[in-house]
Amino acid sequence: MQVFKLFMLILKKKIKLIILFTVIFMVFFLGFFFGGNTEDKFTESRLKITITDNDNTPESKALIEYIGTKHDIVTSNIDMKDALFFGTVDYELTINNGYARNLADGKTEGLFTSRHVYNSYSVAYMSSFLDEYVSCVRACTAAGDDMTYAVKKAADAMDTNTEVTMITSEAGNINGLMSGKGFFRYLPYILLSLMICVLSPVMMSINSKEVRFRTNCSAVRPVSFMMQILLGCVIYVLAIWVLFMTLGILLDKSAFSGSGWLNIVNSGVFAVISAFIAVLVSMLLPSQQTVNLASNVISLVMSFMCGVFVPQTMLGDTVISIGKFLPAFWYIKVSDMLTGAQIFNASKAAQYLLIEAGFAVALGIIATLLYKTKLRSAEL
16 A cells, blocks of 8 residues: 555645635635625615705705705815815705796706716716606696695605515525525535645656656556555545535534535535546646646636636526536536525436536546556656
Protein backbone atom coordinates (compact mmCIF):
# COMPACT_ATOMS: atom_id res chain seq x y z
CA MET A 1 0.00 0.00 0.00
CA GLN A 2 2.94 2.30 -0.60
CA VAL A 3 1.13 4.21 -3.35
CA PHE A 4 -1.91 4.71 -1.13
CA LYS A 5 0.29 5.99 1.71
CA LEU A 6 1.98 8.40 -0.69
CA PHE A 7 -1.43 9.57 -1.91
CA MET A 8 -2.60 10.27 1.64
CA LEU A 9 0.69 11.95 2.52
CA ILE A 10 0.30 14.41 -0.37
CA LEU A 11 -3.38 14.89 0.45
CA LYS A 12 -2.50 15.70 4.07
CA LYS A 13 -0.63 18.79 2.87
CA LYS A 14 -3.93 20.10 1.43
CA ILE A 15 -5.84 20.01 4.73
CA LYS A 16 -5.45 23.77 5.27
CA LEU A 17 -6.89 24.45 1.82
CA ILE A 18 -9.88 22.18 2.54
CA ILE A 19 -10.55 23.97 5.82
CA LEU A 20 -10.24 27.39 4.12
CA PHE A 21 -12.71 26.48 1.37
CA THR A 22 -15.15 25.03 3.89
CA VAL A 23 -15.03 28.08 6.16
CA ILE A 24 -15.50 30.49 3.24
CA PHE A 25 -18.45 28.48 1.97
CA MET A 26 -20.08 28.39 5.41
CA VAL A 27 -19.63 32.14 5.90
CA PHE A 28 -21.09 32.75 2.45
CA PHE A 29 -24.09 30.52 3.10
CA LEU A 30 -24.78 31.67 6.66
CA GLY A 31 -24.71 35.29 5.46
CA PHE A 32 -27.59 34.48 3.10
CA PHE A 33 -29.31 32.25 5.65
CA PHE A 34 -29.49 34.80 8.46
CA GLY A 35 -29.66 37.87 6.21
CA GLY A 36 -32.65 36.46 4.35
CA ASN A 37 -34.43 35.09 7.41
CA THR A 38 -36.67 38.14 7.76
CA GLU A 39 -40.24 38.88 6.81
CA ASP A 40 -40.56 40.52 3.42
CA LYS A 41 -42.68 43.66 3.43
CA PHE A 42 -43.40 46.23 0.75
CA THR A 43 -42.80 49.86 1.69
CA GLU A 44 -43.58 52.80 -0.55
CA SER A 45 -40.66 55.08 -1.35
CA ARG A 46 -40.87 58.51 0.29
CA LEU A 47 -39.24 61.23 -1.76
CA LYS A 48 -37.96 64.56 -0.52
CA ILE A 49 -40.05 67.00 -2.57
CA THR A 50 -40.10 70.75 -2.75
CA ILE A 51 -43.37 72.24 -4.09
CA THR A 52 -44.09 75.66 -5.54
CA ASP A 53 -47.80 76.50 -5.78
CA ASN A 54 -48.36 79.11 -8.48
CA ASP A 55 -52.11 78.42 -8.61
CA ASN A 56 -52.89 78.94 -4.90
CA THR A 57 -56.39 77.45 -5.05
CA PRO A 58 -58.21 74.98 -2.77
CA GLU A 59 -57.59 72.29 -5.39
CA SER A 60 -53.85 72.90 -5.52
CA LYS A 61 -53.66 73.06 -1.72
CA ALA A 62 -55.56 69.76 -1.51
CA LEU A 63 -53.02 68.20 -3.84
CA ILE A 64 -50.12 69.47 -1.72
CA GLU A 65 -51.77 68.14 1.42
CA TYR A 66 -52.25 64.75 -0.16
CA ILE A 67 -48.67 64.61 -1.46
CA GLY A 68 -47.54 65.31 2.09
CA THR A 69 -49.16 62.07 3.26
CA LYS A 70 -47.10 60.07 0.79
CA HIS A 71 -43.83 61.99 0.61
CA ASP A 72 -41.73 64.43 2.63
CA ILE A 73 -42.29 68.05 1.60
CA VAL A 74 -39.09 69.99 2.27
CA THR A 75 -37.66 73.44 1.68
CA SER A 76 -34.12 74.15 0.56
CA ASN A 77 -31.85 76.99 1.70
CA ILE A 78 -29.46 76.51 -1.20
CA ASP A 79 -29.84 76.82 -4.95
CA MET A 80 -32.28 74.21 -6.25
CA LYS A 81 -29.83 72.82 -8.80
CA ASP A 82 -27.32 72.21 -6.02
CA ALA A 83 -30.01 70.71 -3.79
CA LEU A 84 -31.03 68.26 -6.52
CA PHE A 85 -27.42 67.41 -7.32
CA PHE A 86 -26.42 66.72 -3.70
CA GLY A 87 -29.62 64.78 -2.99
CA THR A 88 -31.09 67.03 -0.31
CA VAL A 89 -34.11 67.28 -2.63
CA ASP A 90 -35.23 64.42 -4.86
CA TYR A 91 -37.94 66.12 -6.85
CA GLU A 92 -38.95 69.73 -7.53
CA LEU A 93 -42.63 70.14 -8.38
CA THR A 94 -44.28 73.32 -9.57
CA ILE A 95 -48.08 73.53 -9.74
CA ASN A 96 -48.64 75.86 -12.67
CA ASN A 97 -51.00 78.81 -12.65
CA GLY A 98 -54.47 77.76 -13.87
CA TYR A 99 -54.16 74.22 -12.48
CA ALA A 100 -57.67 74.15 -10.97
CA ARG A 101 -59.31 75.81 -13.98
CA ASN A 102 -57.63 73.53 -16.51
CA LEU A 103 -58.41 70.47 -14.43
CA ALA A 104 -62.11 71.45 -14.27
CA ASP A 105 -62.14 71.98 -18.04
CA GLY A 106 -60.70 68.53 -18.64
CA LYS A 107 -57.26 69.73 -19.70
CA THR A 108 -54.47 67.54 -18.36
CA GLU A 109 -51.50 69.01 -20.21
CA GLY A 110 -49.25 71.62 -18.63
CA LEU A 111 -50.62 71.22 -15.11
CA PHE A 112 -47.18 70.68 -13.59
CA THR A 113 -43.53 71.47 -14.13
CA SER A 114 -40.89 69.28 -12.53
CA ARG A 115 -37.14 69.00 -12.21
CA HIS A 116 -34.93 66.12 -11.10
CA VAL A 117 -31.29 65.20 -11.59
CA TYR A 118 -31.67 61.74 -13.13
CA ASN A 119 -34.34 59.23 -13.99
CA SER A 120 -34.96 56.55 -11.41
CA TYR A 121 -37.69 54.27 -10.18
CA SER A 122 -38.69 56.82 -7.54
CA VAL A 123 -38.92 59.65 -10.07
CA ALA A 124 -41.00 57.49 -12.41
CA TYR A 125 -43.20 56.57 -9.47
CA MET A 126 -43.81 60.26 -8.69
CA SER A 127 -44.77 61.03 -12.29
CA SER A 128 -47.13 58.06 -12.30
CA PHE A 129 -48.53 59.20 -8.97
CA LEU A 130 -49.44 62.64 -10.37
CA ASP A 131 -50.95 61.14 -13.53
CA GLU A 132 -53.04 58.74 -11.48
CA TYR A 133 -54.26 61.55 -9.20
CA VAL A 134 -55.29 63.74 -12.14
CA SER A 135 -57.03 60.79 -13.80
CA CYS A 136 -59.00 60.06 -10.63
CA VAL A 137 -60.12 63.70 -10.33
CA ARG A 138 -61.15 63.75 -14.00
CA ALA A 139 -63.12 60.52 -13.58
CA CYS A 140 -65.01 61.99 -10.62
CA THR A 141 -65.81 65.25 -12.41
CA ALA A 142 -66.92 63.30 -15.48
CA ALA A 143 -69.33 61.45 -13.21
CA GLY A 144 -70.91 64.77 -12.21
CA ASP A 145 -69.11 65.53 -8.94
CA ASP A 146 -68.01 69.08 -8.19
CA MET A 147 -64.30 69.80 -7.84
CA THR A 148 -64.27 69.90 -4.04
CA TYR A 149 -65.86 66.46 -3.76
CA ALA A 150 -63.87 65.11 -6.75
CA VAL A 151 -60.56 66.01 -5.10
CA LYS A 152 -61.56 64.31 -1.84
CA LYS A 153 -62.91 61.26 -3.62
CA ALA A 154 -59.75 60.92 -5.72
CA ALA A 155 -57.57 60.92 -2.60
CA ASP A 156 -59.78 58.27 -0.98
CA ALA A 157 -59.65 56.13 -4.10
CA MET A 158 -55.85 56.29 -4.29
CA ASP A 159 -55.58 55.38 -0.61
CA THR A 160 -57.36 52.10 -1.21
CA ASN A 161 -54.76 49.42 -0.53
CA THR A 162 -54.56 46.00 -2.12
CA GLU A 163 -53.97 43.21 0.37
CA VAL A 164 -50.80 41.32 -0.55
CA THR A 165 -49.93 38.00 1.03
CA MET A 166 -46.39 36.68 0.74
CA ILE A 167 -46.48 32.91 0.34
CA THR A 168 -43.70 30.36 0.25
CA SER A 169 -43.59 26.65 -0.21
CA GLU A 170 -43.33 24.54 2.92
CA ALA A 171 -40.04 23.35 1.55
CA GLY A 172 -38.60 26.86 1.42
CA ASN A 173 -38.55 29.91 -0.78
CA ILE A 174 -37.58 30.07 -4.44
CA ASN A 175 -33.88 30.14 -3.72
CA GLY A 176 -34.05 27.76 -0.79
CA LEU A 177 -32.32 30.29 1.46
CA MET A 178 -34.93 30.22 4.20
CA SER A 179 -34.29 26.58 5.10
CA GLY A 180 -31.39 24.18 5.45
CA LYS A 181 -32.16 22.84 1.99
CA GLY A 182 -30.72 26.01 0.50
CA PHE A 183 -27.40 24.63 1.70
CA PHE A 184 -27.63 21.95 -0.97
CA ARG A 185 -28.37 24.44 -3.71
CA TYR A 186 -24.85 25.88 -3.54
CA LEU A 187 -23.02 22.59 -3.03
CA PRO A 188 -22.06 22.16 -6.72
CA TYR A 189 -19.81 25.21 -6.54
CA ILE A 190 -17.94 24.17 -3.41
CA LEU A 191 -17.71 20.50 -4.44
CA LEU A 192 -16.20 21.40 -7.81
CA SER A 193 -13.79 23.83 -6.17
CA LEU A 194 -12.66 21.37 -3.50
CA MET A 195 -12.25 18.49 -5.90
CA ILE A 196 -10.31 20.41 -8.54
CA CYS A 197 -8.16 22.52 -6.18
CA VAL A 198 -7.26 19.55 -3.93
CA LEU A 199 -7.66 16.30 -5.85
CA SER A 200 -6.17 17.50 -9.15
CA PRO A 201 -2.79 18.62 -7.66
CA VAL A 202 -2.57 15.35 -5.70
CA MET A 203 -3.18 13.33 -8.86
CA MET A 204 -0.66 15.42 -10.78
CA SER A 205 1.97 14.92 -8.07
CA ILE A 206 1.52 11.18 -7.77
CA ASN A 207 1.55 10.77 -11.54
CA SER A 208 4.63 12.92 -12.08
CA LYS A 209 7.48 11.40 -14.07
CA GLU A 210 9.75 11.00 -11.04
CA VAL A 211 7.13 9.07 -9.07
CA ARG A 212 6.15 6.97 -12.08
CA PHE A 213 9.77 6.03 -12.87
CA ARG A 214 10.33 4.90 -9.29
CA THR A 215 7.07 2.98 -9.32
CA ASN A 216 7.96 1.22 -12.57
CA CYS A 217 11.23 0.11 -11.02
CA SER A 218 9.43 -1.28 -7.97
CA ALA A 219 7.41 -4.45 -7.52
CA VAL A 220 4.10 -2.52 -7.62
CA ARG A 221 1.99 -3.77 -10.51
CA PRO A 222 0.16 -1.19 -12.70
CA VAL A 223 -3.25 -2.54 -11.69
CA SER A 224 -2.33 -2.31 -8.01
CA PHE A 225 -1.04 1.21 -8.60
CA MET A 226 -4.36 2.27 -10.12
CA MET A 227 -6.44 0.56 -7.43
CA GLN A 228 -4.51 2.24 -4.62
CA ILE A 229 -5.00 5.65 -6.24
CA LEU A 230 -8.68 4.84 -6.71
CA LEU A 231 -8.97 3.92 -3.03
CA GLY A 232 -7.40 7.24 -2.03
CA CYS A 233 -9.79 9.16 -4.28
CA VAL A 234 -12.80 7.29 -2.91
CA ILE A 235 -11.80 8.03 0.69
CA TYR A 236 -11.28 11.72 -0.07
CA VAL A 237 -14.57 12.11 -1.94
CA LEU A 238 -16.43 10.20 0.77
CA ALA A 239 -14.84 12.32 3.51
CA ILE A 240 -15.78 15.60 1.79
CA TRP A 241 -19.31 14.39 1.11
CA VAL A 242 -19.82 13.22 4.72
CA LEU A 243 -18.41 16.53 5.97
CA PHE A 244 -20.99 18.57 4.07
CA MET A 245 -23.83 16.20 4.90
CA THR A 246 -22.95 16.70 8.57
CA LEU A 247 -22.93 20.47 8.13
CA GLY A 248 -26.33 20.24 6.42
CA ILE A 249 -27.74 18.28 9.36
CA LEU A 250 -26.38 20.82 11.84
CA LEU A 251 -28.07 23.65 9.96
CA ASP A 252 -31.44 21.98 9.64
CA LYS A 253 -32.26 18.40 10.58
CA SER A 254 -35.60 18.65 8.79
CA ALA A 255 -33.72 19.07 5.49
CA PHE A 256 -33.56 15.28 5.28
CA SER A 257 -37.19 14.58 6.19
CA GLY A 258 -39.74 13.42 3.64
CA SER A 259 -38.44 13.80 0.09
CA GLY A 260 -35.42 15.63 1.50
CA TRP A 261 -33.45 12.37 1.51
CA LEU A 262 -33.02 12.98 -2.22
CA ASN A 263 -30.62 15.76 -1.23
CA ILE A 264 -28.24 13.03 -0.05
CA VAL A 265 -28.48 11.09 -3.31
CA ASN A 266 -28.30 14.22 -5.44
CA SER A 267 -25.23 15.60 -3.69
CA GLY A 268 -23.55 12.17 -3.62
CA VAL A 269 -23.88 11.74 -7.37
CA PHE A 270 -22.55 15.23 -8.00
CA ALA A 271 -19.61 14.64 -5.65
CA VAL A 272 -18.61 11.69 -7.83
CA ILE A 273 -19.03 13.82 -10.97
CA SER A 274 -16.83 16.53 -9.44
CA ALA A 275 -14.14 13.96 -8.63
CA PHE A 276 -14.09 12.66 -12.21
CA ILE A 277 -13.84 16.25 -13.49
CA ALA A 278 -10.89 16.80 -11.15
CA VAL A 279 -9.17 13.67 -12.49
CA LEU A 280 -9.67 14.85 -16.07
CA VAL A 281 -8.29 18.27 -15.17
CA SER A 282 -5.20 16.68 -13.62
CA MET A 283 -4.47 14.84 -16.87
CA LEU A 284 -5.19 17.71 -19.22
CA LEU A 285 -3.40 20.59 -17.51
CA PRO A 286 0.32 21.09 -18.12
CA SER A 287 1.24 22.16 -14.57
CA GLN A 288 -0.15 22.63 -11.06
CA GLN A 289 0.15 26.41 -11.39
CA THR A 290 -2.89 26.43 -13.68
CA VAL A 291 -5.13 24.35 -11.40
CA ASN A 292 -6.60 27.30 -9.48
CA LEU A 293 -7.42 29.09 -12.72
CA ALA A 294 -9.12 25.99 -14.11
CA SER A 295 -11.03 25.54 -10.86
CA ASN A 296 -12.38 29.09 -10.94
CA VAL A 297 -13.36 28.89 -14.60
CA ILE A 298 -15.07 25.50 -14.37
CA SER A 299 -16.87 26.04 -11.06
CA LEU A 300 -18.03 29.60 -11.79
CA VAL A 301 -19.07 29.00 -15.40
CA MET A 302 -20.98 25.86 -14.52
CA SER A 303 -22.59 27.53 -11.50
CA PHE A 304 -23.80 30.56 -13.44
CA MET A 305 -24.90 28.67 -16.54
CA CYS A 306 -26.70 25.91 -14.66
CA GLY A 307 -28.66 27.97 -12.13
CA VAL A 308 -26.61 27.60 -8.95
CA PHE A 309 -26.22 31.34 -8.37
CA VAL A 310 -28.96 32.59 -10.72
CA PRO A 311 -32.34 30.78 -10.80
CA GLN A 312 -32.88 28.83 -14.00
CA THR A 313 -36.12 30.74 -14.60
CA MET A 314 -34.04 33.90 -15.10
CA LEU A 315 -31.60 32.37 -17.58
CA GLY A 316 -31.93 32.95 -21.32
CA ASP A 317 -32.89 30.24 -23.79
CA THR A 318 -29.36 30.01 -25.16
CA VAL A 319 -27.87 29.60 -21.68
CA ILE A 320 -30.46 26.95 -20.83
CA SER A 321 -29.67 25.06 -24.04
CA ILE A 322 -25.96 25.03 -23.20
CA GLY A 323 -26.58 24.26 -19.54
CA LYS A 324 -28.38 21.02 -20.41
CA PHE A 325 -25.02 19.60 -21.48
CA LEU A 326 -23.58 20.24 -17.99
CA PRO A 327 -24.25 17.99 -14.96
CA ALA A 328 -24.92 20.84 -12.53
CA PHE A 329 -28.00 21.81 -14.58
CA TRP A 330 -29.71 18.53 -13.68
CA TYR A 331 -28.53 18.76 -10.09
CA ILE A 332 -30.32 22.10 -9.79
CA LYS A 333 -33.45 20.69 -11.44
CA VAL A 334 -33.73 18.23 -8.56
CA SER A 335 -32.73 20.84 -5.97
CA ASP A 336 -35.42 23.25 -7.19
CA MET A 337 -38.06 20.58 -6.58
CA LEU A 338 -36.80 20.06 -3.03
CA THR A 339 -36.65 23.78 -2.20
CA GLY A 340 -40.08 24.65 -3.57
CA ALA A 341 -38.98 26.52 -6.68
CA GLN A 342 -40.63 23.81 -8.78
CA ILE A 343 -43.48 21.44 -8.09
CA PHE A 344 -42.11 18.14 -6.83
CA ASN A 345 -42.56 15.26 -9.23
CA ALA A 346 -41.04 11.93 -8.18
CA SER A 347 -40.76 10.54 -11.73
CA LYS A 348 -39.08 13.69 -13.04
CA ALA A 349 -36.73 13.79 -10.05
CA ALA A 350 -35.72 10.19 -10.77
CA GLN A 351 -35.23 11.07 -14.44
CA TYR A 352 -32.96 14.00 -13.58
CA LEU A 353 -30.95 11.84 -11.16
CA LEU A 354 -30.49 9.20 -13.86
CA ILE A 355 -29.19 11.89 -16.23
CA GLU A 356 -26.72 12.95 -13.53
CA ALA A 357 -25.67 9.34 -13.07
CA GLY A 358 -25.19 9.11 -16.83
CA PHE A 359 -22.80 12.06 -16.66
CA ALA A 360 -20.90 10.31 -13.86
CA VAL A 361 -20.59 7.07 -15.86
CA ALA A 362 -19.52 8.89 -19.03
CA LEU A 363 -16.92 10.99 -17.19
CA GLY A 364 -15.68 7.90 -15.36
CA ILE A 365 -15.18 5.99 -18.60
CA ILE A 366 -13.38 8.92 -20.24
CA ALA A 367 -11.16 9.46 -17.18
CA THR A 368 -10.28 5.74 -17.00
CA LEU A 369 -9.42 5.45 -20.69
CA LEU A 370 -7.38 8.64 -20.66
CA TYR A 371 -5.57 7.59 -17.50
CA LYS A 372 -4.67 4.19 -18.93
CA THR A 373 -3.45 5.83 -22.12
CA LYS A 374 -1.20 8.23 -20.24
CA LEU A 375 -0.06 5.47 -17.88
CA ARG A 376 1.20 3.38 -20.77
CA SER A 377 2.60 6.26 -22.79
CA ALA A 378 6.25 6.99 -23.09
CA GLU A 379 5.80 10.28 -21.25
CA LEU A 380 5.25 8.38 -18.03
